[in-house]
Amino acid sequence: MAQKRASISDIAKELNLAVSTVSRALSGHSRISEATRKRVWKLAEQLNYQPNHLAAALRKGRSNTLGVIVPHIDGHFFSQVMKGAEAVANRAGFNVLLCQSNEDYGQEQKNVDTMINAQVDGIMVSVARTTHDYKHFDKIKKRDIPLVFFDRILDSPEVNAVELDDFQGGYQSTKHLLEQGCRRIAHFGGPQHLNIYINRFGGYRQALQEYGIPIEEELVLFSEMWEADGRAGMEQLLALPRPPEAVFSASDFSIVGAMRVLKERKLRIPEDIALSGFSNESFTSLTEPNLTSVDQCCEEMGLAAMRLLLEMVQEHEQAPRKIVIQPRLIKRESSLWHQQP
Amino acid sequence: MAQKRASISDIAKELNLAVSTVSRALSGHSRISEATRKRVWKLAEQLNYQPNHLAAALRKGRSNTLGVIVPHIDGHFFSQVMKGAEAVANRAGFNVLLCQSNEDYGQEQKNVDTMINAQVDGIMVSVARTTHDYKHFDKIKKRDIPLVFFDRILDSPEVNAVELDDFQGGYQSTKHLLEQGCRRIAHFGGPQHLNIYINRFGGYRQALQEYGIPIEEELVLFSEMWEADGRAGMEQLLALPRPPEAVFSASDFSIVGAMRVLKERKLRIPEDIALSGFSNESFTSLTEPNLTSVDQCCEEMGLAAMRLLLEMVQEHEQAPRKIVIQPRLIKRESSLWHQQP
DNA sequence: CTGAAAGCGCTAACAG
DNA sequence: CTGTTAGCGCTTTCAG
Numbered sequence A, B: 001m002a003q004k005r006a007s008i009s010d011i012a013k014e015l016n017l018a019v020s021t022v023s024r025a026l027s028g029h030s031r032i033s034e035a036t037r038k039r040v041w042k043l044a045e046q047l048n049y050q051p052n053h054l055a056a057a058l059r060k061g062r063s064n065t066l067g068v069i070v071p072h073i074d075g076h077f078f079s080q081v082m083k084g085a086e087a088v089a090n091r092a093g094f095n096v097l098l099c100q101s102n103e104d105y106g107q108e109q110k111n112v113d114t115m116i117n118a119q120v121d122g123i124m125v126s127v128a129r130t131t132h133d134y135k136h137f138d139k140i141k142k143r144d145i146p147l148v149f150f151d152r153i154l155d156s157p158e159v160n161a162v163e164l165d166d167f168q169g170g171y172q173s174t175k176h177l178l179e180q181g182c183r184r185i186a187h188f189g190g191p192q193h194l195n196i197y198i199n200r201f202g203g204y205r206q207a208l209q210e211y212g213i214p215i216e217e218e219l220v221l222f223s224e225m226w227e228a229d230g231r232a233g234m235e236q237l238l239a240l241p242r243p244p245e246a247v248f249s250a251s252d253f254s255i256v257g258a259m260r261v262l263k264e265r266k267l268r269i270p271e272d273i274a275l276s277g278f279s280n281e282s283f284t285s286l287t288e289p290n291l292t293s294v295d296q297c298c299e300e301m302g303l304a305a306m307r308l309l310l311e312m313v314q315e316h317e318q319a320p321r322k323i324v325i326q327p328r329l330i331k332r333e334s335s336l337w338h339q340q341p
Numbered sequence C: 001c002t003g004a005a006a007g008c009g010c011t012a013a014c015a016g
Numbered sequence D: 001c002t003g004t005t006a007g008c009g010c011t012t013t014c015a016g
Helices: A008-015 A019-026 A034-046 A053-060 A076-091 A105-117 A135-142 A166-179 A195-210 A227-238 A252-264 A298-314 B008-015 B019-026 B034-046 B053-060 B076-091 B105-117 B135-142 B166-179 B195-210 B227-238 B252-264 B298-314
Strands: A065-070 A095-100 A122-125 A147-150 A160-164 A185-189 A220-222 A246-249 A274-276 A293-295 A322-325 A328-330 B065-070 B095-100 B122-125 B147-150 B160-164 B185-189 B220-222 B246-249 B274-276 B293-295 B322-325 B328-330
Touching: A008 A019, A008 A034, A019 A034, A053 B053, A065 A076, A065 A105, A065 A298, A076 A095, A076 A298, A076 B095, A095 A105, A095 B076, A095 B095, A105 A135, A122 A298, A135 A147, A147 A298, A160 A166, A160 A195, A160 A298, A166 A185, A166 A195, A166 A246, A166 A274, A166 A293, A166 A328, A185 A195, A185 A227, A185 A252, A220 A227, A227 A246, A227 A252, A246 A252, A252 A274, A298 A322, B008 B019, B008 B034, B019 B034, B065 B076, B065 B105, B065 B298, B076 B095, B076 B298, B095 B105, B105 B135, B122 B298, B135 B147, B147 B298, B160 B166, B160 B195, B160 B298, B166 B185, B166 B195, B166 B246, B166 B274, B166 B293, B166 B328, B185 B195, B185 B227, B185 B252, B220 B227, B227 B246, B227 B252, B246 B252, B252 B274, B298 B322
Parallel strands: A065 A095, A065 A122, A122 A147, A147 A160, A160 A322, A185 A220, A185 A246, A246 A274, B065 B095, B065 B122, B122 B147, B147 B160, B160 B322, B185 B220, B185 B246, B246 B274
Antiparallel strands: A293 A328, B293 B328
């Protein structure tokens, strides 16, 4: 029982008008008499007319769709970002096309093609961990499709980006541990080809330096930062002749692993070893003790990135901009010496 | 420096062929000589030709895009579902358009219009909590756009749906508690106009009945199931003259709230009160003790729903189908009397 | 203020 | 095997 969609030409015929007139009436053009405008709208309503965006898009060369490429959608950060981004896009009358790279470079290249084929008017992207070169983004640039990087960015002055001040996050977190009296502070770091992990590590070093404490290599451990990595890392630290008094981790997952190990060994948190993570994952307030972490203001990031993208889509040609979002240190039990229950 | 997209007609001109020939060569039509096919592909490659899907869609009346409407994308369940759904869709050459209703009925209605305007070839939807009537879905039916409900479904025999066997989930969970020796078992239930919560509650009752245990009204508490609701619920239960020996909650969030209260009161889990939740949220394996929960096989659900949708899109007119996914009870410390560390 | 006509890029008859 | 042609539904000159 397919019901044929009413089209502009249907309305035109019915009303003895030219399609162009109907089109203008519908799109709120100025040079249209109030009378015809009303007649058109009324019939459109009656026929439950829905504009065929595809046709309009083809004609105008713009699809009214914006693409978002993320490494994955499961997990706290990216889903929150999406929430913000989608809200902004929809309010501005744009649809959102979603692609996940699954942290895979090859898939990310395909995603870019998908976006181009879908004729999106702009693209928001956070690169996969395995992405080492950026040729596929050149295609986008060549076609003059507005492009905004967020969080995991391609660092280059010509690029539009929204990023978190990861350096500040690392700095504040480490400084907080120092203020709690810790001096030997370890760091769990992530892949060092990604800006975010480089910067978190940088903040850590800066804080230590300000306190005149040298970096000890044996206290800095890099990994993929899963829970298992955190477990292994903690075991390694505890095996040292002089274990650290605290750990600043660039991920909440690995700090949970560390926490597990400490509990198994009946070590107290934070009295024996204080812990602080990164991302303010939802579980950080559910563990025992609660985990101190750095909030990335995910939704704000999504809002900002999408707003920037929309501006680029709507007003042509702008000088590249970078927006930096400030993180917030959330102090919880795992790092607070004097506020244990 | 916008680079003009190469089109089929560009290729045709360059090669002195008709557009139709080029189109056929490109789409792997059979009646095309190997020679021309090669020439066409080669030039297409050179010009970095990308098909204009919009034009094809307009012509064919199919957009190659599938829509997904979910209540929200942040959180475990829906993001996992999306992961599965997107994987299937992309593999079949379809794009995915995402809309969130934010658990709001009005927004859900708008989402439906968005999908229709975007000319999606099919729609997958899980309804918002506040959705009480289903008129907006009639629009979709009227247009003969394939529609699949998942998880939170509109229960009607004419509808295509993928759902979890929530009844089984509730039944197994409760039976497990019974097998652990608990007899007075409380239930935290969700809004009773949603099929999922009705069924989880139903499974609970069935299990009790099989053990010849009557339902006690004071042990059954309905709420929105947030953590705070769980706290309040637990307080209420503990204030009873004879508190229960276990709680089966239809949500992991409220069971965490309950856990908090028990710990504050220095009650032991599971010795004093055993706990079991629902959804197998990622934090359930991070709490102490770990939380027993029911895994919803989210990704599988996304896969199944999208596969069903694709079948409907590709082969026309089928009898409505319902697919039921079996949940898995994940037994953890919070309910296991003899396996405490 | 309204109409006629062209065309966005592609596909699918229908001819050869 | 290839070419010619029409048209998907809409917007946008260009003419009145």
